Amino acid sequence: MANLSMNFYLDLPEWATEFVSKLPEHIPSIEDRMRLIHDLANLNFRSNTGGPFAAGVFESESGRIVSIGVNRVMSRNCSSAHAEIMAISLAQKNLGVYDLGGNGMPKHDLVVNWLPCAMCFGALLWSGCKRLVIAGNGPELEEITTFDEGPRPENWEEELRKRGIETLNNILRHEAIATFEGFRQANKIVYNARQST
């Protein structure tokens, strides 16, 4: 008889509980929402609880915070535990829905500190979020951190638009680059998703 795991559990780091307790219910300014995401990304790698990536789901209009997420891959032995998957899953749990864009729902933003990787780009499509807010896109992330982001469609903005998802780009871009450079300087060993290829 096979001895298999039948369930799994993913959580935010311990420090996130205190962090969240100090957050307001709403963050009206887009820049302030991104500033929160940059703070989380920095805290995450500096606390050794994951990579330099954070995400959050907000109500687009009111700025109500619905969830936050940070990268938990290495600390929770789960290669899918990227910040975006954490934030989307926690938002859906919080609201009791699998579609954040379902009938009667307010419009939701996914706010991330860079263009999502190939996996998380797909996760965004299925999440129901109606707007992607990012600090930037381009080769800087891969160049600075050496992470492989995977093959995303070249016309990624159009693929999002086709599915009713707008993009807001270059929000506090400089601060995103500073996070990745800080991560690179703090880490002598460069993480790689695939250790042996």
Added chain:
Amino acid sequence: MANLSMNFYLDLPEWATEFVSKLPEHIPSIEDRMRLIHDLANLNFRSNTGGPFAAGVFESESGRIVSIGVNRVMSRNCSSAHAEIMAISLAQKNLGVYDLGGNGMPKHDLVVNWLPCAMCFGALLWSGCKRLVIAGNGPELEEITTFDEGPRPENWEEELRKRGIETLNNILRHEAIATFEGFRQANKIVYNARQST
């Protein structure tokens, strides 16, 4: 103060516990591994516990079963709970690693009843699995079920190969189509990831 979820939990359906208790430790034949996945996909939608998709992680050489997964999106309110994400996460929990292809690990297969969607294609890249075994690819899945599979790279086999992942395609393809047709016939309401677009 924001009231946010700090963790989430995903599980296989109740029927899977009994199903797993009857499985052997190893399934040497590739066709028999796929037959198991087709059985799971059928059981899942017929039991109303998720969509017609299943996946499993196996040791490539020995056929040892490391995990199984089925789609849990609607039953667990989690748009990322696709069969592949479930199987990969459960395999990594079972073995206590975030990289199923890490140093000293045997080679692992991800076995799925169709080419993974855009999100799960990315999840495969980060999983450490060294071989993708699928029943098929092509427009049949989207045509029969009306699911949107998202933008995957046209040269998907090459993108996998570049990252050290082989593909074995067309294993019990006819049976996969039969599953999707059975799903279509059984469901009057067609599921859509985005209810309002």
